[in-house]
Amino acid sequence: MSDSTYVVRRKPDRTPVSLDVGPRLKQLDIELTERCNNRCIHCLINRPLSDSSAQADEMTTAQVVHILRQAAGLGCAQVRFTGGEPLIRTDFQDVYLYARRLGLKVSLFTNACFVTPDVARLFARVPPLVPIEITVYGMTRESYEAVTRSRGSHESFRKGLDELLACGAPFVVRWVVLPPNRHEIPEFEAWAKTLPGITAGPAYVLMLDHRSRRDDPEKNRVIDTLRLSPQETLAFLARDETKYRHGMAEFAARFLTPPGDRLFHCGAGHGVCIDAYGRVQPCMGVRDPALTFPLGFPEKTGSDGAQAETPAGPDSENGGLTLAQALDRFRRLKTLAAKHPLYLARCARCFLKGLCEQCPAKSWAEHGNLDTPVDYYCQAAHIQARYLGWLSENESGWDVVDGPERIKKWVHALSTEGNR
Amino acid sequence: MTSMIDLEAVCARSENVVAREIEEEILIVPLAAGIGDADDDLYTLNETGQAIWQALDGQRSLKDVAALLAARFNAPGPEIERDVLGFAGELVRRGILVTRP
Ligand code: SF4
Ligand code: SF4
Numbered sequence: 001m002s003d004s005t006y007v008v009r010r011k012p013d014r015t016p017v018s019l020d021v022g023p024r025l026k027q028l029d030i031e032l033t034e035r036c037n038n039r040c041i042h043c044l045i046n047r048p049l050s051d052s053s054a055q056a057d058e059m060t061t062a063q064v065v066h067i068l069r070q071a072a073g074l075g076c077a078q079v080r081f082t083g084g085e086p087l088i089r090t091d092f093q094d095v096y097l098y099a100r101r102l103g104l105k106v107s108l109f110t111n112a113c114f115v116t117p118d119v120a121r122l123f124a125r126v127p128p129l130v131p132i133e134i135t136v137y138g139m140t141r142e143s144y145e146a147v148t149r150s151r152g153s154h155e156s157f158r159k160g161l162d163e164l165l166a167c168g169a170p171f172v173v174r175w176v177v178l179p180p181n182r183h184e185i186p187e188f189e190a191w192a193k194t195l196p197g198i199t200a201g202p203a204y205v206l207m208l209d210h211r212s213r214r215d216d217p218e219k220n221r222v223i224d225t226l227r228l229s230p231q232e233t234l235a236f237l238a239r240d241e242t243k244y245r246h247g248m249a250e251f252a253a254r255f256l257t258p259p260g261d262r263l264f265h266c267g268a269g270h271g272v273c274i275d276a277y278g279r280v281q282p283c284m285g286v287r288d289p290a291l292t293f294p295l296g297f298p299e300k301t302g303s304d305g306a307q308a309e310t311p312a313g314p315d316s317e318n319g320g321l322t323l324a325q326a327l328d329r330f331r332r333l334k335t336l337a338a339k340h341p342l343y344l345a346r347c348a349r350c351f352l353k354g355l356c357e358q359c360p361a362k363s364w365a366e367h368g369n370l371d372t373p374v375d376y377y378c379q380a381a382h383i384q385a386r387y388l389g390w391l392s393e394n395e396s397g398w399d400v401v402d403g404p405e406r407i408k409k410w411v412h413a414l415s416t417e418g419n420r
Numbered sequence: 421m422t423s424m425i426d427l428e429a430v431c432a433r434s435e436n437v438v439a440r441e442i443e444e445e446i447l448i449v450p451l452a453a454g455i456g457d458a459d460d461d462l463y464t465l466n467e468t469g470q471a472i473w474q475a476l477d478g479q480r481s482l483k484d485v486a487a488l489l490a491a492r493f494n495a496p497g498p499e500i501e502r503d504v505l506g507f508a509g510e511l512v513r514r515g516i517l518v519t520r521p
Contacts, residue, residue, distance in 0.1 A: 004509040006469035007448070007514065010462050023442050075442045103438035103449040105462075127453050129462070 025327060027271030029284055030067065032092070033084040034276045037113055037156075038148035040137065042226050044211050044365070046084055059278045063297045065098050067274055070323040072102040078130065080107040084276065087114035093122055105129035110234055111137075112171075113153055115160030123169035126386070130412025131197065132171040134161065135205075138181040139188055146180035162408060165196070174203035177236065178226055185236075207235060207357070207380065210365040211288040212287050227376065230383040238387065248388060249411045255354035257404050261337045261344060263360055263370060265353075269330040272323060280326040282333055285361025288370065293329065296320025338371035346396070347373050351403025356381030425509045427486070427501060430520040432478030437516050439473070446470050448516055455515045463516065470509045478520060482508055 035054055035206040036046040047054045059067075071079060079099050086092060087110050089258050099106050109131040123132065136157075138144030144154040164171050173195065175181070192202040208227050210220045228236065239246040259265055268282040274295065275281065281292045296319060309410050321329070338344060348359055356377045360370035367374070397403065425431075433439060436452035448463040455461070465473055471493070475485045486501040493500070511517040 006466055006472070006503075006510055007516070008464045008466060010464055072440070077442070077447075100451055101438060103440040103447070105449070125453060126451055129450070 022268075024273065025071055025074035025076040025323065026267060027078065027080070028067075028071045028076050028323075029080045029082060029271070029273040030064065031082055031084065031274065031276045031284070032064070032086040032089050033064070033093070035088060036083060036085040036111075037088060038111060038150045038153055039135075040145070040148050040176075041180075042176065042208050042223055045213070049088060054276070058089075058276045059274075061094055063096050063278055064091075065293065066297055067278075067323065068095075068099050068102055068104065074323060074327070076104065078105040078107060080109065083292065085111055085114065096122065096128075097126060100126050100128070108132045109135070110134055111148075111153075111157060112160035113156035115163050117163055120160075120163035120167040120169050120294050123164065124167035127170060132164070132169065133203075134171050135141060135162075136173050137177050137178070138187065139184040139191065143181040144186055147176070147178055168196075170197055171195075172198055172202070174205060176205040176208075177228060193394065195284050200269055204236075207377065208238060209285070209362065212285050212361070212365045213286070214365065214368055224276065230376075230379040232337040233380045234383050237384065245414060247389070248384075249414050251354075252407045253411055256351050256407050257354075258349050258351050259347070259353045261348045262334075263336040263338045264333045266359060268360075269327070269333040272326055272330065278320075280321060280323070282330050283361060285359075286364050286370070288364055291330075291333075293326060294320040295326070296322060336370075340369070340371040340373075342373055343371045346378075346398040347371075350397035351400060351407070352381045352385055352390075352397035355384060387412070421511060425482070425505060425519065426485040427481065427505065429482050429508065430479065431476055431508045431517045432520050433476070433517045434516055446473060448485065463514075468503055469507055472504055476508075476517070478483065 013237070031045075033055070034045055034047045035049050035051055036043070038050050039048070040046065052302055068079065081092075082101075088106060089095070096106060096108075106128040108128060110132060112134045132414070136144075137147035138154070141154040144157065145151060148154075161171075173192055175185065177185070181188075189202065191199050206228065208223050212221055264282075266283070269287070272280050272282065273284045274294075275287075278295050278297065279292050280295050281352060338348065347353055350356075358373055358377055362374045362377060363370050363372050366372070368374075382391065382397065385397065386393060388410065390403070391397065391400065400406070434455075436455055438449045438451055440447045440449060446465045446469075448465070450461065460508065472485065472491055475488050482489070482504050483501070486497065486504040488498045489495070489504070490500040508517060512519060
């Protein structure tokens with residue numbers, strides 16, 4: 001039984017090529033709260049920090065722990081904690097440590113305002129194994145707080161960041177492109193380069209989604225006014241022309257083919273998202289009540305998440321589902337077909353699917369069903385395709401039968417140009 | 421750094437790592453900083469490593485572990501002892517195992 005190396009170092013993000021291999025639960029997202037210290041103008045989820053009724057409905061520590069234990073049992077390797085602002089939960093450190101002790105990597109989406117010295121030290125001592133993702137809303141107090149509408153938030157954010165830097169905790173930054181901060185993007189990029197551990201360029205949130213709870217039409221109207229126009233989106237993406245074209249070549253070769261009428265092309269059915277109130281849904285965006293189920297929790301869940309009194313086992317927890325049962329229900333998502341006539345006439349035949357990010361979550365937020373195409377994303381995809389020469393001015397993605405061949409030729413031409 | 425490990429040593433799993441069995445593979449996940457070369461390193465064990473890992477109970481000496489495995493796999497003792505020593509040395513060096521006094 002001889003071998004020269006007994007232990008193999010492995011990068012954590014070894015995503016299986018096929019979704020059908022590997023552990024049963026591939027991704028777990030937990031929204032620890034919908035509340036947030038900020039009131040961002042574009043936010044698709046937030047509720048006020050002081051919303052005591054939302055707080056009262058949130059999962060308890062023991063319930064979160066119960067979910068984490070089930071996820072680890074299903075082979076899940078990573079949990080993402082998000083919100084709202086996950087760090088406002090007073091039990092965040094307990095929940096985080098519990099996840100790490102189960103051997104889960106932790107990814108965290110935060111605005112960093114609540115990173116205290118204690119929290120930063122914890123991240124340094126027990127690293128999350130995935131860089132913390134910090135969203136940045138502006139480079140100055142004026143722009144930052146014009147987005148967050150929360151006085152003092154810029155100072156809290158800077159302090160939180162300094163704590164992480166002082167402890168050497170790993171993080172990356174991303175920027176939400178919004179009217180109050182658009183002019184600061186070059187400054188943001190230059191600053192991001194000075195941060196440790198940021199090797200590639202920073203990430204951007206460019207295209208704003210509507211409220212996924214569909215709870216606030218007025219807020220959606222505001223979000224519409226904050227969105228970049230398709231032309232502005234293109235101008236941003238192509239600001240470094242060479243990088244943009246080469247990035248598109250790589251992307252296009254892999255993702256641009258007409259998809260047919262299958263509705264879910266993503267990992268839905270292989271991962272789950274748990275909302276702040278203990279309901280399970282296929283992903284963060286799809287909050288269709290028909291696909292959202294209450295999770296079951298044992299009546300008496302010990303503080304370590306152990307089921308104290310469940311003689312009938314985890315499948316009969318107060319009528320709610322276990323994670324395994326939820327996964328079984330979500331398996332059928334892969335077989336769902338789109339029915340909306342516009343989807344069938346357009347998206348099902350369109351080689352730009354992949355570029356437009358049209359997906360059931362977008363349709364849900366925008367139209368309240370899973371398959372009405374969303375114009376905003378459609379236009380942004382078309383303007384890019386025309387700019388790149390994949391479509392002529394009068395063509396649409398669904399008219400073109402030789403889309404994949406056009407892309408192949410375009411990629412070939414680009415690489416010959418690059419070799420000259 | 422060379423770790424001074426001999427067959428009399430008793431090795432145990434460090435409290436700074438968590439071992440998980442996923443899809444019949446043992447995945448070693450660092451819990452504390454300083455395990456591995458990069459902050460996000462995970463480890464898996466090869467087949468030999470898995471057998472040795474499972475036999476390490478923090479009580480048996482490496483010699484006893486080797487004897488146990490030699491009997492189980494019906495393999496020559498010296499070869500197994502070499503494997504057990506190599507494995508323990510490598511994992512102690514990486515901070516995944518600790519030696520017990
Ligand atoms: S910080 Fe994040 S969660 Fe909070 S309001 Fe802003 S976008 Fe929403
Ligand atoms: S570009 Fe438009 S038509 Fe094509 S898939 Fe996207 S939303 Fe549908």
